[in-house]
Amino acid sequence: KQVQNHIAIDIGASSGRVVCGTLQEPEGTLSLTEIHRFSNGFSEKNGNLYWDVDYLFAEIVKGLQKAKSKGIEHCTVGIDTWAVDYVLLDQKGTRIHEVFSYRDSRTDGAVQSLHRNISIESVYEKTGIQVLPINTLYQLFVHDQADLEAAHSILLVPDYLYYRLTGRRISEVTNASTTGLLNLQTRDYDTDLLALLGLSKEQFPPLTEPGEQIGELTDDLAARGDLPDCEFIAVATHDTASAVLGVPASSDKWGFLSSGTWSLIGVERASAIISPEAMERNYTNEWGAFGSFRFLKNIMGMWLIQKVREECGGQYSFGELVELAKQEIPFRSIIYCNDERFMNPSNMISEIQSYCAEVGQLVPKTPGEIARCVFDSLALSYYFYVQDLQLLTGEKWERLHIVGGGANNGLLCQISADLLEIEIYAGPTESTALGNVVIQMISVGTIADIKEAREIIYRSFDVTIYIPQEMDSSLKTAALAEFARLQVV
Numbered sequence: 064k065q066v067q068n069h070i071a072i073d074i075g076a077s078s079g080r081v082v083c084g085t086l087q088e089p090e091g092t093l094s095l096t097e098i099h100r101f102s103n104g105f106s107e108k109n110g111n112l113y114w115d116v117d118y119l120f121a122e123i124v125k126g127l128q129k130a131k132s133k134g135i136e137h138c139t140v141g142i143d144t145w146a147v148d149y150v151l152l153d154q155k156g157t158r159i160h161e162v163f164s165y166r167d168s169r170t171d172g173a174v175q176s177l178h179r180n181i182s183i184e185s186v187y188e189k190t191g192i193q194v195l196p197i198n199t200l201y202q203l204f205v206h207d208q209a210d211l212e213a214a215h216s217i218l219l220v221p222d223y224l225y226y227r228l229t230g231r232r233i234s235e236v237t238n239a240s241t242t243g244l245l246n247l248q249t250r251d252y253d254t255d256l257l258a259l260l261g262l263s264k265e266q267f268p269p270l271t272e273p274g275e276q277i278g279e280l281t282d283d284l285a286a287r288g289d290l291p292d293c294e295f296i297a298v299a300t301h302d303t304a305s306a307v308l309g310v311p312a313s314s315d316k317w318g319f320l321s322s323g324t325w326s327l328i329g330v331e332r333a334s335a336i337i338s339p340e341a342m343e344r345n346y347t348n349e350w351g352a353f354g355s356f357r358f359l360k361n362i363m364g365m366w367l368i369q370k371v372r373e374e375c376g377g378q379y380s381f382g383e384l385v386e387l388a389k390q391e392i393p394f395r396s397i398i399y400c401n402d403e404r405f406m407n408p409s410n411m412i413s414e415i416q417s418y419c420a421e422v423g424q425l426v427p428k429t430p431g432e433i434a435r436c437v438f439d440s441l442a443l444s445y446y447f448y449v450q451d452l453q454l455l456t457g458e459k460w461e462r463l464h465i466v467g468g469g470a471n472n473g474l475l476c477q478i479s480a481d482l483l484e485i486e487i488y489a490g491p492t493e494s495t496a497l498g499n500v501v502i503q504m505i506s507v508g509t510i511a512d513i514k515e516a517r518e519i520i521y522r523s524f525d526v527t528i529y530i531p532q533e534m535d536s537s538l539k540t541a542a543l544a545e546f547a548r549l550q551v552v
């Protein structure tokens with residue numbers, strides 16, 4: 064009998080969820096039921112930042128347990144998380160080192176040191192991946208050599224969680240591409256880059272495509288008796304890859320903004336772009352499911368407001384911060400969001416304030432002013448990168464799809480529509496879990512392909528359309544000029 068319950072385990076930098084997707088017949092709509100939700104974050108130990116992967120594993124097991132107690136006896140399961148961070152395992156499967164967070168400052172200066180050995184041009188030509196210090200390539204470059212030598216396998220976080228659940232070691236391609244170690248031509252790990260890191264190909268498990276079956280629960284987990292009968296399927300384990308699969312797009316000329324802790328803005332394509340211009344402007348070509356690519360830019364994203372909210376003592380919800388921001392005068396203070404100083408400052412509010420003071424702007428003081436500054440600055444970033452993306456791809460977008468939690472931010476969606484002068488389709492917020500679920504459904508044959516999946520998602524979930532409204536043109540010109548000035552400061 065065909066499996067009907069498809070469980071997505073979707074873990075972002077700030078929270079994780081276990082949800083169950085089912086196809087409702089005869090309407091052909093998709094429903095998503097939340098089974099379990101938990102918080103996530105990294106913490107500091109002796110000056111370094113680490114994720115707690117044992118905690119994540121325990122929360123996943125809790126989620127599966129809850130699924131069984133709700134009557135789910137049999138399901139397929141897929142896992143996605145953020146990218147780039149890795150686990151070193153010995154032959155027995157014991158971790159050799161705790162799992163660093165990509166926000167750890169140990170990679171400061173790593174880009175410069177690595178590229179003394181090999182040029183940025185030749186790496187970009189091989190991999191098509193942007194230069195970001197968080198990439199696994201740079202993280203491994205600064206990792207203790209003895210640990211690397213002792214590592215029997217190197218797994219990214221979702222691959223590791225699959226391993227804990229099934230005992231099988233895989234290297235799922237969408238996430239593997241974010242390591243910066245995959246070669247576009249050979250579609251395999253690049254041997255020169257591995258040699259530079261002192262690693263061998265055998266340390267990485269076989270590359271696995273989304274849709275491939277992985278296996279069942281380990282004997283130990285199955286013996287507990289309180290978990291469903293699970294068939295694990297490799298999904299697009301990079302959360303952004305899943306989020307883009309979950310975009311309810313129907314036309315061809317669309318761009319996406321996956322809006323969560325990061326804002327990932329870009330376009331889905333059949334081939335990579337590794338032109339000198341793309342390299343110079345630092346755009347990336349991350350691998351998607353079914354051989355696609357996401358040509359995109361990483362923007363600091365909701366991380367900025369998450370930190371601000373935390374520093375306000377959790378006194379305001381995200382919705383309240385948006386309401387406060389709405390009452391403020393637009394474009395009074397603007398920051399260049401992608402400045403590295405915002406990567407992990409000890410205090411985000413004072414970092415934003417000192418930035419504004421240094422570049423000669425009004426210093427935002429109240430929570431509303433700070434939130435307004437963040438949202439205005441994000442919208443301006445979207446504007447600039449969309450112009451770049453259209454130029455680099457030679458294609459004009461008809462609309463921008465915003466998915467993820469940020470799709471709920473009506474103010475940000477509207478300012479972005481007004482600046483971009485194109486329609487914004489906002490939602491669904493759970494596109495990552497949806498992208499995870501639909502790959503499972505394609506894998507078991509319930510739905511045919513990603514085109515059908517997107518149609519199903521469009522008819523099953525709310526999408527809010529933001530129509531561009533006319534902006535005061537002198538205000539717009541001044542804001543764009545100010546942002547352009549900051550980009551080069």
Ligand code: LFR
Nearest residue numbers: 144145146147302303325361
């Ligand atoms: C989003 C994301 C981005 C990646 C960043 C770090 O959650 O996966 O795509 O660049 O986190 O892994």
